[in-house]
Amino acid sequence: MIDLTATPAAVTEPDPPRPWADPVGWLRGRFTAATLGALAFPLVVLFFIYFFDEFDTAAFGVLAPEIKNAFHLTDRAFVNLIALNLVIVLGAAVPLGYYGDRLPRKRLVVAGAVIAGVFSFATGLAPSLLALVLFRMGNGFGVLVNGTIHPSLLSDYYRPQARPTTFAMHNNSQRWGSIAGPVIAGVVAWLSSWRVAFLILIVPILAMAIVATRLPKVVRGQSDNEDAAVIAADERPVPLGRGVRMLLAVKTLRWQFAAYVAIGAAFLPLSAYVPLYFQRVFHINSADRGFLLGAGAVAALVGVQMSGRVTRTWIAKGLGEPLKLAGYSLLAVGPCLLVMAFAPNLVIAVVGLLAAYFVGGFYYPPFLTVQALVSPARVRTLSLSFGLLFLVAGLITFQIVFGAIADHNIRNGLGATIPFWFIGGFILRAGHRFVTSDTEHAFSVLATTAEMRKARLEMAQRSILSVRGVDVSYGPVQVLFGVDLEVAEGEILALLGTNGAGKSTLLRAISGLVPIHGGAIFFDGEDITGLEPEESFALGLVQVPGGKGIFPSLTVAENLEVAVWASRRPPDEVAAAREEVLDLFPALRRRYDQPAAVLSGGEQQMLTLGQAFISKPKLLMIDELSLGLAPVVVEELLGVVRRLHASGTSVVLVEQSVNVALTLSTRAVFMEKGEVRFTGPTAELLDRDDILRAVFLTGATTLEGAK
């Protein structure tokens, strides 16, 4: 169990410096408090980059009316512009997250900051609508880095215990930026022009980019688990499709992504609507709007701060509780927005605005904390960027359905977002059930893989296949319960059990035909959990299924051809292998051009084994070789298996009949009702009457050398 409430040993501190006496010291103290004593430099750097990027975003929001007028856009077109920008930028989010999990993140951070700064500057110079769109896209891309890479870096710089407050602090930079940003931008715009507000931004951003080059090195997962360093050094990065599959397999993430859709619809239009609302209904000029939005951002900041602390308390009650908190805060935004949107006078509207921002601020820390907890460490960056896609989907939905409303009546436009706040809140509230199990799973996979790597480096005899704690369900019915299996390189293992024990399911899970809900599978040193059958085949893991293993409408020759084509071995090797198969099984040579459907049962099994033979596997898993076949035929087939084994293939033999398995293998695993009941030498198995009671066993005790 993970205990997130454990605090590090108390550090005796001197009295914290007062803000007015020693501002720098006070600031440093604030940051160090957020990190619970760890080095604050990374947080500071990322904080300020985010801070200045937020300036730009806030400026674009508060100056919406001026920009709108400068380019002659309607409300709807303006929001469409934002949406388009988001779509394209967030379309880059997923590849970015993907590369974020592969490339050095420090470099990405610096590059992102530089790009953001340059395009901010360019926005101020934009001569036409098209140029504006392009420059916003460029800036958006740079800012995107903040949203995706920063949290991932922070997760690795700082311990889980410190994460809620660290995330809160980092998010505060956005809040501070959205306080200072509108104020400064609004005033500058009021004094000169909206363009100047953008031009000045490049200076601080580039400065922060330079500082960011001094960030210390970091390893993925290092704060979760000491051994993560071992893993990261060794592993291949996760392909995009598999990463997405890993993410979507986490139940909590599915709920959070669904909530993202609602949040996208609820929140994104507001960034344009709110300034438009105040300008149109209450005729506020840009400077005053700046102050207004700044005040709102202050309220949000307070909310985020409180939320960071509240999250720490709630998480002690249960890992899923923060999601409830996030849900409630979203729910609460609705009424506040209602007040603001239909306020009869400015005062009430401002009150509503402040309340909405305050409550909305509560949502970030718990949401991000939970997302970081349940996402597997290897795909954490992808998780954050993939989620953003759902935001955009929500916005587009909103625009299609409700987009035209704001043009007619901005109050109604604001109001139209309210139902989505409720929907988002309900979704998050409902999704809290799975957090605990998902977090445990994410942590345990990390621990397991590290442990297995360590064991592999230390062990004299390497295991070709390691299965740990695998759970498999068919729909709501669980069929495998925490199965552990180890196959040493070069051995033949017998997997025994009656009907329904789960043997075939286990083989299918190892191959990847059936999804695994818990546990890990390592093949030849690589984590293949969640890999597709085609991919594990390419690594050398071949399964010969029981029963129908041939393609009936293809000829024998074509059946063998399929095995050849997919294995992509050099042609001469393959031709030799094919000849060998035909030598081993003369019956196949006789029927070479006939459709495989006319073969007898035994011949079909020969063909299946022949297919496996051609693909020269590292590990061969055979499911029920002897089923329905005469003993003479079985003997012939077993001879081929022995031959394969002699040439270096490890074998897992699944059988119901103990007899067949025992003639070949030295080690046996016995399964019953989805669990492993026995692992060890086959001789020992025969002594275990209690296990063999339910199995075909008569005759086994009379085998030579068995007792």
Next chain:
Amino acid sequence: MLKRAALGAGVFLTGFVAIVLVGKGVGGYLPNFMSSVVPNGIFLQGLVLGALNGLLAIGLVLIYRTNRIINFAQGELGAFAATLAAELVQRYRVPFYAAVAVGLVAAVLSSALIEFAIIRRFTKAPRLILTVVTIGVAQILGAVELAIPALLNKNAKMQTGFQTPLSFGFNYGGVQFRGDHIVVMIITPVVIAGLVWFMRRTGYGLAARAAADDRDRARLLGVPVKRVSLIVWSIAGGLSALTAVLSAPITGFQFGALGGYTLLAYALGAAVIGRFESLPITFGAALLISLAQQVLFFGTGHSGPDFGLVFAVILVALLIQRRRTGRLETGASTWQAVEEVRPVPRELRRLPEVRYGRWGLAGLALALGVVVPFVLTPSRTSLATDILIYAMVGISLVILTGWGGHLSFGQWALAGVGGLVAGHIAASSNPQDFFVTLLIAGAAGAAAALLIGIPALRIQGLFLGVTTLAFAVAAGNWIFSFGLFNVPGAIQRPLMFGVWDVSNERSFYLLILAFLVVTLVVARNLRNARMGRVLVAMRDNEKAAQSLGVPRVRTKLAAFAASGFIAAVAGALYAYHQQQLTPERFPADLSVFLFSMIVIGGMGSTTGAVLGAIVIRGIQYFLPYEFSLLGTGFGVVLLLLFFPGGLGQLFYMARDALLRTVAERRGVLVPSLVADRKADTVELDDTAVARAAADLTEHAPEPELVTTGGQS
């Protein structure tokens, strides 16, 4: 191999000669049937059109082999390529071949996208669901096709012509041919040969055939089945686009959903003869079918009998084909759509809140139904009546397909039988009593359904669907032109029981509502009686049911008869509703649409049927055409992605959740409600549940010794 090829060629030539002989020889000698001798040019035209149909049919076969579904979007996949090319050529003066290339590429890419984004999500779904999804995809593509002119140029309408630069022509046997025809005759065999070569000789073709045989096994051997599926769909899209582009100059724009399912019916006929397996046989069959169609069309002088021909061809081909197990769709289990709808558990049925809840819900629904005509305008009320009638036909479909397991893409045609017969009687000079008319119409429908039911004894699954679709096409285009179905004039609405005048919309709506309620009650009783149980038993496991003494033939035919009766009565009511009726009111695509409507609503229950009718028809009526196409198309795809049981599944999930809370509150253990929940989400505490569980584990029976036979 060579022997089979020679045999095939021989059969083809025989067929060809036979058709020519019919055209030449019989024509002119049977004035009532074929009034003219067919000139030679028609034969050539038949071959040309047959080549085009052949391309479509081959696309169908390819998709069937890869995904085991009937791809209703086959025509649409490429249709917009032709539209796009036409727009580019006509409006933007793009060079012809460049425009065609763009169209082809667009079709191929969009087919790949459809496979990736939609089809792939349904890999594990029952084949019927995916087939219905392709209906939705066809609608989406149809909407896109309609929108292309508007997208490129704000106020444009669709093109009507498609000019090709091939301007030379020639005259043969009395028919004027253009370069377009020649192009078809040259390109098509080349394409077919290329495809055959691809399937037989290349790695990907081999992989496609292996994956079609056994997808999981292919994956275990490292075959990239996803990529293969993508390639096959891209090829199918390209074929469809080629068909559209080649046929547009000759026949105009009339493919797929926008053109009814007539073209698809021809292609299906050819595919059926080819057993959805052999490309050359399919192509040859397509040639012969189109040839025969042209001969019939020209010889008889009007369109109609040719549709009957297609239906007959499909019927005969399916009946005489030998069943090869494991290759063709036989069992109902491969398409069975949904979890069976469970009744309210016995343990809870007596509880007052459940009883009041059920009656309350029914009462509420009835009240809502009754209120409708009082709040809507008469024209809207008329639309609502329409929806009710659709719901009735939908219920007949639930009986036949949902409970009986017989796919029917021709239900609206059965309604047409009833409607036209009723109209024929009611508009004649001697109209009968209202209920007598309904009865006669119902009997006609039952008889027609029995006629389809007889082949259903041998044909099952998707192929029965194909047969019924062919029936619907034949009915709409030919059978309904018979004298029996002629509605000479206007139909008067009756004076019910001598006192109630239903000629105004409001009263008629209430009358139909009453009929719907009666139908619902009848269906429910049918389901709860022996008939219902026997139907479902036959659907789930025919052999087991037979071994328990259930008479196969009688049960199946009874299902068809009951379903046909209800559909026909609904059709008769439709006749009284519309008061004017022509065969055009009963096209085949409405049958297909009705089917998808019921799948969306939920095939397993009558509630689902009513929900489906209300929602889908509602969307259709209250949105403009393009948006309704888009809406229903996306609706089908999205809903079936998450809820294969349709809206009914949502409804019953909510009902079960409520029942669970009731059970928890009352402390009643209801195994059938919690059995589908994973253990960790069910709270066990000091209730009867925990005690019961503890009891069971304490007294677990000893495991039995199982020995092989023969040993002591």
